[in-house]
Amino acid sequence: MNPVYVNKVQPPRLTLWMALISVYVLWGSTYLFVHFMTEKMPPLYMASLRLSTAGLILFLYARLTGTPVPAPKQWLSAGIIGVLLLTIANGSMSVALQYVPSSIAALLAALVPLFIILFNWVGFGHIRPTNLSLAGLVLGLMGVSLLVQPSGSGMVSTNNTWIGVALIMVANVSWAVGTLLSSRLTLPSQLISSAIQMLVGGLVLFLLSMITENVTLTSIGHAPVKAIGSLVYLIIFGSIIGFSSFAWLARNAPPQLVSTYAYVNPVVAMLLGWAFAGETLNAYSILAALVILSGVVLITLGRK
Template identity: 35%
Template structure:
């Protein structure tokens, strides 16, 4: 059973590392033709409906309490309505790789929120990992060809607010009363978050594009966003938040930029420089330090006891 659990955790991390890294490219492609809030709302509602259909076929119990529904609505807003919808909006102003790189600040925000809101001590290995992550981010975003893009400043500010939303949502989910079935939990978050995005689309008077006018690249991008980026990866994300510590889950924001950079370069001709490659190595080193924090801490204690 323990081996099965470890295998499931590994597969879940693969989903949020690799699949979510590709969603920046898919959203960038889709937002070139579709309004951002309509795009994100359609994606999440579709994914949520499919999840409930699958849940019914698998005979999962989908009824939940009022408190659980309220918590699903809150997390749906923090993660999807604001945390994702605004990033899709910002992709009109910044490259997909750039957006993913800025989101890499999330592990530091999570750790700081845990310190200020929960009084949790910041371990030295976590600090080293986060510092390395920020060094890598600086090396990437300080490049002139990124900074000089028109509207990038506004995009950066809005993405930072999304980081705060995701970071707080990660802590909220870890303690909130949510449906015990991760699949059903994801479905409610998708539906409530998607509805909020559709309301936002109507309030901002976005001009909707009928499905018949979508190009093939947009259709394929939406399929990938709904099935893999939505159902598979987000279910894995919710599972990990209840299985491992929030700061470990947040390490996805170190790996996602690497995937996003490679895909953006290959499919959208986004530039990757030598400085970007160096920064990527620094970022991945930061992931290593955060993920091996407990092991190194235990080793340090062992060495300390041995020396007494």
């Protein structure tokens, strides 16, 4: 979601860079660990456990530190955002990683700003993008067309590949709509709001998993060590620490600095996928990545 810079006091430089590096590396690594988590386990089931556990921990922490219980309207609003951002967007991404490499998924996910400014233009704020943002839109679309070509990008163009790409586009659309709705709904304080979003999003994912996947309540007992380790990593580092770092940045750093995660995360994901998952990293995929990330940079600069 778009960070709001509300603290005019200059934050400590060391704390600022530690928080930035945390968001860069931890969020960039989530694509690889989701891939590891769901290699031999149902993706919706594992994603639901990750979100529900992280949400429960955050909710208990918020209550223990004195955050009041939200009103029913705030629960409903946070639940709606949770379904959009986590059930649909996170769930779609988890399934998509069954079909496309984590590095490609991260690059396509970097196009979320494209959908945000498009929907804000045609449906929400009716705000025309700047010329710089429009140039970024064109570049981003060009990068996607390069990325999904079968001639050397590291992806084999099959029906399954296109299923993965389509699911990531669904995730991007849902994340953009959820982001734009977040500023229009009555939400509780940020910490407990995120906790409710994770709890509701995780619960709905779990129900979907029970309906569509061959799982039971005790299926986690059959998960391999690699999947369990990845699940624990995503709960602690991807959801709790990564989120906390982002929440601190949202209140203490300029938005143009915070938004750089949108084009640093895919680079981290590409390098980790190449180093630890044997994913292809060649000149063609690097060219497509540079085009997409250049488009995201222009969109970010245009939104300033």
